[in-house]
Each structure stands twice: as structure tokens, then as C-alpha cells.
Amino acid sequence: MAKRIDVKDLNIYYSDFLAVADVSVDIEPNSVTAFIGPSGCGKSTFLRTLNRMHEVIPGARVEGKVAMDGVDLYGEGVDPVAVRRSIGMVFQRPNPFPTMSIAENVLAGVRLNNRRISKGDAQDLVESSLRGSNLWNEVKDRLTRPGSSLSGGQQQRLCIARAIAVRPQVLLMDEPCSALDPISTLAIEDLISELKDNYTIVIVTHNMQQAARVSDRTAFFNIAGSGLPGRLIEVDATSTMFSSPREKATEDYISGRFG
Amino acid sequence: MTTLTPTPAGPPDLTPDSTADTRALLAGMDTRRRVTDKVMTGLVVASFVIALIPLISVSWTVLSNGLDRFNLNFLSVSMRGVFGGMDAGGIYHAIMGTLEITALAALISVPIGLLAAIYLVEYGRGALAHTVTFFVDVMTGIPSVVAGLFAYALFAVVFGPGVRFGVVGAVALSVLMIPVVVRSCEEMLRLVPNELREAALALGVPKWLTVVKVVLRTAIAGIGTGIMLAVARVIGETAPLLITVGVIDSINFNVFDGRMMTLPVYVYRQYSQGLVPCNDPAAICIPTINYDRAWAAALTLILIVMLLNLAARLLTRVFAPKTAR
Numbered sequence: 162m163a164k165r166i167d168v169k170d171l172n173i174y175y176s177d178f179l180a181v182a183d184v185s186v187d188i189e190p191n192s193v194t195a196f197i198g199p200s201g202c203g204k205s206t207f208l209r210t211l212n213r214m215h216e217v218i219p220g221a222r223v224e225g226k227v228a229m230d231g232v233d234l235y236g237e238g239v240d241p242v243a244v245r246r247s248i249g250m251v252f253q254r255p256n257p258f259p260t261m262s263i264a265e266n267v268l269a270g271v272r273l274n275n276r277r278i279s280k281g282d283a284q285d286l287v288e289s290s291l292r293g294s295n296l297w298n299e300v301k302d303r304l305t306r307p308g309s310s311l312s313g314g315q316q317q318r319l320c321i322a323r324a325i326a327v328r329p330q331v332l333l334m335d336e337p338c339s340a341l342d343p344i345s346t347l348a349i350e351d352l353i354s355e356l357k358d359n360y361t362i363v364i365v366t367h368n369m370q371q372a373a374r375v376s377d378r379t380a381f382f383n384i385a386g387s388g389l390p391g392r393l394i395e396v397d398a399t400s401t402m403f404s405s406p407r408e409k410a411t412e413d414y415i416s417g418r419f420g
Numbered sequence: 421m422t423t424l425t426p427t428p429a430g431p432p433d434l435t436p437d438s439t440a441d442t443r444a445l446l447a448g449m450d451t452r453r454r455v456t457d458k459v460m461t462g463l464v465v466a467s468f469v470i471a472l473i474p475l476i477s478v479s480w481t482v483l484s485n486g487l488d489r490f491n492l493n494f495l496s497v498s499m500r501g502v503f504g505g506m507d508a509g510g511i512y513h514a515i516m517g518t519l520e521i522t523a524l525a526a527l528i529s530v531p532i533g534l535l536a537a538i539y540l541v542e543y544g545r546g547a548l549a550h551t552v553t554f555f556v557d558v559m560t561g562i563p564s565v566v567a568g569l570f571a572y573a574l575f576a577v578v579f580g581p582g583v584r585f586g587v588v589g590a591v592a593l594s595v596l597m598i599p600v601v602v603r604s605c606e607e608m609l610r611l612v613p614n615e616l617r618e619a620a621l622a623l624g625v626p627k628w629l630t631v632v633k634v635v636l637r638t639a640i641a642g643i644g645t646g647i648m649l650a651v652a653r654v655i656g657e658t659a660p661l662l663i664t665v666g667v668i669d670s671i672n673f674n675v676f677d678g679r680m681m682t683l684p685v686y687v688y689r690q691y692s693q694g695l696v697p698c699n700d701p702a703a704i705c706i707p708t709i710n711y712d713r714a715w716a717a718a719l720t721l722i723l724i725v726m727l728l729n730l731a732a733r734l735l736t737r738v739f740a741p742k743t744a745r
Contacts, residue, residue, distance in 0.1 A: 214622055219545055246624030256615040259741035260637050270623040273633045309741075320619070327623055 163190040163361040164230045164247075164330040166211060171225035172390075173203065173210055175218065180206050182390035184225075186380055188331075193353060193362045195372035195399065198382030199414065203391030204365045205253075205335050207382070211363065212248035212333055213241040229331070246270075249329035253336040255316035257308030257323070264304040266319055267291060270327035286326055294322035295352050314345020321352065325360070332356060334364040338371065350375050369415060373403050381411045479722075486719030489712045495720070499669040499681075505696035505705030511717045513671040517680035518724070521586050521665065522655050524675060525593035530647055532594075533601025540602070541609040542631050559599040567595040568660025575664075586675025589665035589682070593654040600653055604646025608639040641736035648732035652725050658684040683721045690714035 166188040173181040181203035188194050188211075196204040209215040210223050213234060227234045234244050257266045267287045271278050278286070287304065291297040296318040300311070308319055317337055324332060334353075338346040353375045356362060366372050372379050380396035395408045406412045413419055494510040502509035536556070540549055571592035575583045612635050620630040636643070666679035667689055691714040698705035706712070 212622065214618065217618065217621055242624050242626050244624075245622055250622035252615060252618065252622075254615060256613070256619045258616060258619065258634060258638070260739075269620070270625070273620055273623065273625040273629055275629065307741075323619075323623065 163359060165190045165361065166331060167228045169226040171210065171223060171227060173206055173215065173223050176220035179390045182392055184393045186393060186396050188361060188363055190361045191357060192377040193357055193364060193375050195376035195379045196365045196382060197369060197372050197379060202382040202384040204382050208333050208335055208363060208365050212250055213244045214250060246327055247329050248331040248333060249324035249327055251320050251324050251334045251337050254340050255313055255320050257316050257319050259309050261308055262305045263300050263308050263319060266308040267322050267326050269323055290322040290326040293325050294318040295348060296322055314341045314348060317341060317349060331361040336365050336367060339367060373399060381414065383410050482715060482719050482722060485715035489716035490719055494716055498671045505698050505707060505709050507704050507706055509713060511683065511686055511720060514681040514683045514686040514717060515720065516671065516673060517682040518655060520675050521589045521593065521682060522651060524590035525597055525654060526651055528590060528594040529597035529601050533598045534605050536602045537605035537609055538631060540606055556599045556602045562595065564596055564657050565659040568592045568663035570595060571664050584664060584666040584679050585677055586665060586680050589661045592660035592664045593657060596657065597650045597654045600650040601647060604649060605643050608642035608646055609635060611642065612638045638741060641740040644732050644736040648729055651728060655725060656684050656721060658688050661685050683717055687714045687717045
């Protein structure tokens with residue numbers, strides 16, 4: 162079910178401004194790839210190009226190739242809506258739909274697409290998705306309560322349940338723990354390790370310990386100065402990156418000398 | 421005082437002096453700030469009271485003048501065959517006319533206004549969006565009598581001069597209502613957090629479904645209120661209806677044919693007829709009957725707007741985003 166993503170010579174623009182330049186990276190299936198780097202270096206921007214959420218912003222566009230199992234996501238005839246169904250996304254701030262209950266939030270991907278689903282199937286999907294995001298035991302007695310009644314960490318796990326309910330092949334996470342306390346963060350990190358069995362996971366994080374804890378491979382992005390494009394400096398197995406990185410900049414960043 | 425107490429209470433390094441200094445620091449009277457605070461509070465309260473005076477005064481005047489005539493019979497009969505100072509006549513025809521024409525105007529304005537607002541917020545970029553915004557602003561400033569003349573002129577092209585029926589009035593009211601609907605819906609749609617749009621898009625929901633099922637659904641309470649305000653804005657319009665729908669004493673339900681009476685026009689008409697000369701002492705004649713009817717009709721109009729407001733509030737409460745409680 163999990164798929165690989167190969168990015169080749171990707172340039173990312175906001176109108177005429179080159180935000181991220183010349184990224185080539187391979188994202189392995191059934192693994193966790195972490196993007197680290199200082200603020201404004203284009204990690205999130207790059208992440209959003211992987212499921213074509215980048216182009217939602219007016220004027221945003223890309224050049225280059227992003228291929229999932231060999232199919233160019235920006236190629237002729239590829240439907241961005243279908244891309245987003247197979248490559249799910251979890252955002253920095255938990256964003257459950259305020260008009261929907263917990264169960265409805267999980268089913269949002271189905272219901273918002275006007276797809277019919279039997280009551281039994283819906284219940285099964287809610288349960289399996291919430292179990293998948295380790296939230297089932299906490300909310301099983303109040304599925305009809307509003308999603309916004311949950312705590313921040315629970316809301317974020319609800320958003321993960323909502324994302325996996327669409328059964329994507331890849332799950333992108335944009336700093337999923339930055340708005341959460343350490344206990345909720347731990348819950349999400351445990352969840353990421355479990356999700357790895359079924360999904361390819363890409364996570365952007367500002368927290369280097371988190372990258373070291375959860376990821377198999379780490380990519381370091383950096384920016385030379387404001388107004389200049391962000392670049393991928395190096396990517397390697399996480400253990401290598403944190404022990405003996407090839408680039409000086411990576412070592413400086415990881416050891417806390419800047420950023 | 422300090423000389424009488426040998427050992428001050430508290431920690432040993434706390435001298436009466438330092439306590440006094442701290443007290444002076446924390447409880448010192450910043451007289452100027454306190455005075456300013458009192459003056460501004462007074463001003464705010466006074467402005468509020470002044471703003472309330474006309475509202476209470478209007479409500480009181482309309483109630484006290486209108487309640488005399490306001491009864492079930494007045495609400496359920498028309499003015500057909502009523503003349504002079506007769507103790508008869510009602511506003512049934514005007515109520516129906518106002519409700520029908522306003523409903524029709526809302527039916528025309530709400531889809532157009534809402535779609536325009538969706539275009540401006542969700543899709544519009546560049547020159548076209550700017551043009552639409554500009555003309556919506558211009559339309560907001562159109563005097564209502566001009567809207568009436570416009571609608572009349574539009575229909576006169578097809579039906580010839582002197583055309584008067586309900587739809588013409590509804591079109592005139594729509595011209596006034598559309599910009600208000602666009603503006604308020606636009607505000608409400610912009611209030612929907614972008615994160616919700618992105619959340620839906622990232623689930624693989626097409627843009628139009630995102631707009632319909634997430635953005636509109638989230639903003640529906642505000643949109644309902646906005647539409648109600650727009651209705652309230654046009655339901656009391658007199659001049660355009662006088663031009664386009666005219667005046668009639670009997671009941672006409674058909675908005676596609678013939679003149680209709682509406683409440684604001686009824687009020688104007690009754691008021692302009694003035695006092696009735698009562699010469700025959702034998703007949704029942706009320707000299708102020710026309711004024712009484714005008715006040716009672718005005719009261720009815722206010723009550724209708726209030727009822728619509730209440731209904732809208734109930735509806736929006738049902739649809740409002742569920743908040744944690």
C-alpha cells in the first residue's frame with residue numbers, strides 16, 4: 162500500500178520568487194523521512210508540493226519532477242484531487258471541522274466527496290481510523306460530540322484519523338507536534354512509528370530530537386540568506402546525519418550552533 | 421505609630437520604611453489617569469444612552485399610536501370599499517404584497533449575491549474581481565428611487581409605459597439588496613479559516629465541494645444573519661415600490677399582473693390623505709382614521725421585521741458551528 166516518491170530537480174516558485182531550488186530526493190516506502198532546517202528554509206513549502214497543496218496558493222507553481230512509483234504527479238492528465246487522496250496531509254495546527262462531530266470528522270473525506278457509505282461501513286471506518294490514530298479508547302463514548310471539544314493533542318490525532326480514513330499511500334505531516342505538549346507529542350510520535358508499517362511518512366519538524374527519535378532518514382534544508390532560495394543540503398540515514406554528517410552546515414545546525 | 425510597635429511583623433529585613441515605599445509605589449494615586457478613566461466611562465455610557473433614545477422613542481410612539489387600530493380585523497381585511505372616516509379598513513392586502521414582493525426580491529438577490537461573494541472570496545483574482553468589487557460598492561450608493569426608476573424603465577421596454585406589477589417592484593428591491601448581500605456574505609466567507617479549506621482539499625475533496633460543504637456550511641450562520649439584514653433593509657422601501665407597484669385598495673396575490681399594495685406605501689398613502697372632514701353628525705366618522713391606520717401599519721411592519729429576525733436567529737442557532745461546552 163505504501164509507495165515511494167522520487168523528486169528530481171524541483172524548483173518551487175511563489176509567482177516569480179524562487180522559494181526552493183533544485184531539490185532531488187528519494188523518499189523510501191514504509192519509512193519515516195524527516196525534514197529539518199531553520200525557519201523559512203522551505204521545508205513546509207517543499208512538503209506541500211508533494212501532494213500538490215502548494216498550488217492552492219495563488220501564483221504558486223513548480224518546475225521539475227515529483228514521481229510516485231514512477232508517475233509524475235505534475236504530469237499531463239494527473240488530477241490534483243486524486244493526488245491528494247493518495248497522499249494525505251496533517252497540518253501544523255489541529256484543524257478539525259467545527260461544524261462536525263468527532264465521527265463526522267473522521268468520515269469527512271468520504272462524506273465531503275458525496276460518496277455513499279453504509280452505516281455499518283461508516284462505523285467500521287470510524288473505529289479503525291480512530292484505532293489507527295490511538296484515539297479510539299479516549300473518544301469511543303462521545304463520537305457525536307463536536308471535534309472541537311477535544312484537547313489539542315486529541316484534535317491532532319483526530320486529524321490524523323481523518324487523513325488515514327481516506328486510505329492514502331503516503332502521509333505528509335507538517336510540524337504535527339509544534340502546537341502540542343510533551344505528552345501529546347509522545348503519543349503522536351508513538352503513532353508515527355506504528356503508521357510506518359502501512360504508510361510512507363514524511364514529517365517536517367523543528368525539533369531535532371524528534372527527528373532523531375522517529376525518522377529513518379533525515380533531510381537537512383538550509384537557506385543562505387533572506388531573498389535567496391532554500392536548498393536541500395544533504396539527506397542520509399538519520400543515524401548517519403546525527404553522528405557524522407558530510408556537510409559542515411548540517412553539523413552546525415544539528416549541534417545547535419545556529420538556527 | 422512606628423515608635424509604638426517595637427518589632428515589625430514579617431521577615432527581619434522588612435522595615436516599616438520599605439513597606440511604606442512599596443505601598444506608595446503600588447497604591448499611589450495616578451489622579452490624571454483616574455480622572456480620564458471616569459470621564460471616558462461617562463462619555464461611553466452617555467453615547468450609548470443617546471443612541472438608545474431615538475430607538476426607544478420610535479418604538480414608544482409607534483406602539484402608542486398604532487395599538488389603537490392594531491387588531492385581528494385590521495390585519496385581515498383590505499381597504500376595498502372603505503371611504504371617508506369609516507371605522508373600517510385594514511392592511512391584509514398590504515401585508516401580502518410586502519411579503520410576496522420582498523420574498524421574490526430575496527429569491528432574486530440571494531443566489532446572485534451569494535454566488536458573487538463566493539466568486540470574490542474563493543475564485544476571483546485580478547481585474548474582474550476588482551471590477552466586481554468596485555461596482556458592488558457603487559451599487560450600494562444607488563438611491564432607492566433610482567432603483568425604482570431603473571426597474572420601471574427595464575420593464576417598460578417590454579410592456580410599454582405605465583407598467584406596474586409585483587415583479588417590477590421585486591427587481592427594483594433586488595437592485596438595492598444585491599450589494600448588501602454580496603458585502604455581508606463576502607465578510608462571512610472571509611471569516612472562515614483558511615485551514616479548513618486546506619484540510620478539506622488535502623483530503624482529496626474537489627474545490628467546489630470544499631466551498632459548498634465546508635466554507636458555506638461553516639459560514640451559514642453569518643450568511644443567514646447577513647441576508648436577514650438585507651431583507652430588513654429593503655422591506656421598508658417606499659419610493660421604488662410607489663413607482664413600480666403602485667397603489668391599490670383591494671387584494672392582489674398575483675405578482676405578475678396588476679398593482680399591489682405594500683406596507684410602506686400604505687403608510688405613506690394613508691398619511692398623505694390626512695384628516696377626514698366629518699360633517700354629518702349622524703354617521704360614525706373618525707377624523708384621524710387615516711393617521712391611525714398609518715401608525716398601525718407601521719407597527720405591523722416593525723413586527724414583521726422583528727419576527728423575521730427572530731426566525732433567522734433560531735435558524736442560525738441550529739446551524740452554528742458546534743462549540744465545546
